[in-house]
Amino acid sequence: MINYRAYGEPGDSGIVLVHGGAAHARWWDHIAPLLARGSRVVALDLSGHGDSGRRDVYNLDYWAREVLAVASAAGITGPPIVIGHSMGGFVALRVAGLYGTQIEGVVVIDSPVRDITPEERAARDQRAFGPLRVYPSRDSAIARFHPIPDQPALPYVLAHVAATSVREVDGGWSWKFDPHIFGRPQFTPAQLTRLDCRVALFYAEHGIVTPQISELMYDRLGRRAPLIEIPVAGHHVMLDHPIALVTGIRTLLSDWDHSLPASRRS
Secondary structure (H helix, E strand, C coil): CCCEEEECCCECCEEEEECCCCCCHHHHCCCHHHHCCCCEEEEECCCCCCCCCCCCCCCHHHHHHHHHHHHHHCCECCCCEEEEECHHHHHHHHHHHHHHHHCCEEEEECCCCCCCCHHHHHHHCCCCCCCCCCECCHHHHHHCCCCCCCCCCCHHHHHHHHHCCEEEECCEEEECCCHHHHHCCCCCHHHCCCCCCEEEEEEEEECCCCHHHHHHHHHHCCCCCCEEEEEEEECCHHHHCHHHHHHHHHHHHHHHHCCCCHHHCC
């Protein structure tokens, strides 16, 4: 079972929002309504995250299929645009690699293809995301929430994300994600090739995508993906500068609405 949240009316135009590792659809709650201007916007919990079911094994191919299945189930009848943050950016790129002719484009937000994400590194170094700890109360679990890498965030946004990241379990409260999500194969530069759809690369000024990684990704994508910086922002852009992120996405999609991709030009 894959859980999702939808905004706007079903129709031909649509956006699917994909969260990062160990996150969930509610990270987009204050972003999605601002993108639902004449479009159906859907934010899903990938399997192993949020309120979706779990799998015995996780990989980007499974998650890519979930993205397209949710787009269809939520009433997006035309090719969707897939927007992914961090690990969700890898999912978006995998959707484009496998199903590029079935989508309008992908937007990748601070996803370093040459390196593992901070969430994955913390899991491998056993600094976080190990066996889920059980807390005696909901409040005590929420009090332990912080993003990885840690960064400043708007207090009301952080409080909302923290409150929607916990669930009741036997003996108390714990996090919603399955720690086994970090055992999946990595997305490598070899998988980053020219795509059969539009692609745009967003990065945060104080995020984890370095200029060298940006240049590598730009080269591998055929030197035609726009590189868009969110000034002052940290890796989790929706937590500290959501309005700048929305403005950047709206501006990009407005341009896409009034132009043809290179593959469709005569």
